[in-house]
Amino acid sequence: MPPARVAAEALVGKLLCNKYRVVQLLGSGGVGHVYLADRIGRPHEAAPSRVAVKVLRAELRDDPLLVARFEREAAAASRVRHPNVLCVEALERAGDAPCFAMELLVGLDLADTLTFIRSLVPSRAVRIAADLAAGLEAAHRAGVIHRDVKPENVFLVHAADGREIVKLLDFGLSSLQEPGAEGSLLSGVVGTPEYMAPEQAQGAPAAPAVDVYSLGIVLYEMLAGRVPFQGPYPAIAEQHGREPPPPLHRVHPGLLMSRELDAVVRKALVKDPRGRFPSMAELRQALLATPEAGAGVAFAVQPDAAAPPSGIGHWGAKP
Template identity: 40%
Template sequence: MARKIGSRYTANQILGRGSAGTVWLGEGPEGPVAIKLLREDLASDQELVGRFVQERTALLGLEHPNVVSVRDLVVDGNDLALVMDLVRGTDLRTRLDRDRRLAPEAAVAIVADIADGLAAAHAAGVVHRDVKPENVLLDMQGPLGPGGSHPALLTDFGVAKLIDSPRRTRATKIIGTPDYLAPEIVEGLPPRAAVDIYALATVLYELLAGFTPFGGGHPGAVLRRHVTETVAPLPGIPDELWQLLVQCLAKAPASRLRASELGTRLRELLPLVTGMPPLDVDEPDAEPAEDEAPAAEEAAPQGERVRRRGAVPLVPGAKPADSNRDTHTSMRVPAPDELAGGARGTARVPRPAGAPRPGSARHRAAARRRRVALGVAAVVLAAAAGVGAWLATSEDDAGATPQDTNNTAPATP
């Protein structure tokens, strides 16, 4: 059912939902638009509405071919909405869900586009703070780029900053998606432009590998890995590309490249990955939550991975978010002793392609087969040993003399 948004726009059809609100296909004075209607509880927050209006100039002034432009901000009664350019295509998460991973050439080209968009935003003093595949749109009507990639645009600028008010999150909360959070955010430091570079490098790793470098398992374990572990190597990519990834995933923000530098370097590396097939690696083993039942693995079809990237609350008793595509997940900042308690060294190492995950149904079945095989081998060996001993005894008995079988010397007359 169509609904009016302010006096100039009409929302006609729901395109998608997230934790911050609902995206509608709409119509405005200049034609079709996308309208992000924020949740009613956000619209009723007067402090948030004030921040919304304050950010109007910055958001409306951000224009770049790789950024989904905000055309208008609407504050009307209980409606709080961002009116944006309509992109005819899909988001990068949907592409990953379909293909699992991309060929390196397409992955590098997409991330280079997003780096260019971030460079323009950072130059304007705007930090995105929630770079992830869900917030990258692929323009299916645009010209194809390297590796058959569609033009990539970054969306949802300003939403994280709007929602992350001091009263809403306080100093003990962090806003973001666990897999893509820079270490400095986990440690409670204010977000700067470098957090977007870290998140974008995480996206590139995920496009190449099919999984994020520090993800998997409970969000508490994910946050700890961001702070305490180094990224595990990805076999099969050029060393120059790997070194670029390592630099942008550095724990120290000052060690990372700037967005403009990252975009330039990625395009310079495109010839090295031209024609390369997608990598053939499997997701490494996750650290399961203590109360995580193995039934999920048992129920999954053989060969399928059980994804555990939903928003699990770090605060006991808190309700998890209602979507696995959350734009924002509010979490408690871990204490220093919690972070220090994690394993230090290299993060989870990718498993060889096709190898079963320890603890999975496939892994347990393989273990049972090994135990049965070992048991059979033990029985065969024992039987062979028994037969050998019997034959040896029989041969000794056949060739023995009476003196041989009596250890008592005859009496002397």
């Protein structure tokens, strides 16, 4: 077993922060390990008995950039309370290890979902995008710009009653809109090139319009089966800045969608941020006004989409 895995497994059975008993390692990523844990010592409270706990990897604790990103994720996400945003608690320390608890989710992220079925029926894509817009609007009201909206950071919870609940994850690259909060370590060009607004790629100050653009790209991908621009960086950034997205019907000839939905996608992807929807609330309103929004798709697996292999599930947070 690799040394990093051994170190991660060593926390199983331990008590973190005097209130989280680690049950098992759920996953490891480039920044942290995520554990299933039992919350103890609070039987009189309504808090869930089981949570996920994310702990910064031991070998990264001397890296100021990664420590700042980890702390930013906890600080940003914990100030947003909305049904479509992963519930994250305030940053804590388990010895010398920064950590935070979050709600435990069961389901699949949007990136894996698109890997299995390539594109979504428009009604489902509209519902997911509208729910994301609601969560992002709550984040913007709390002074948080996400800056990394993409399918990997969108989780589709498989609820017991068959509903599909959308959750926005990973605020590690977010911008906090308050004096002195931005911090030089996380300023400049940050994000994922395929989903990055033109002004974001140029290092402009963060604003809600960058999340509008990124959500537009996610909606485009859900409908077309791929992002509008692909290739190496910085060439892809130049495409976002200069080239119009290929028409959806050309990328996906069999796509059946309304003119109203096509217009929403195109407006979200206007190059000049002043030409986009001025807020997530208005983007959501436009989505809900499309004919697709009235289709009433409510379940995780659609009749025209192959189901993911049985047994696949995730714990609802990126390590």
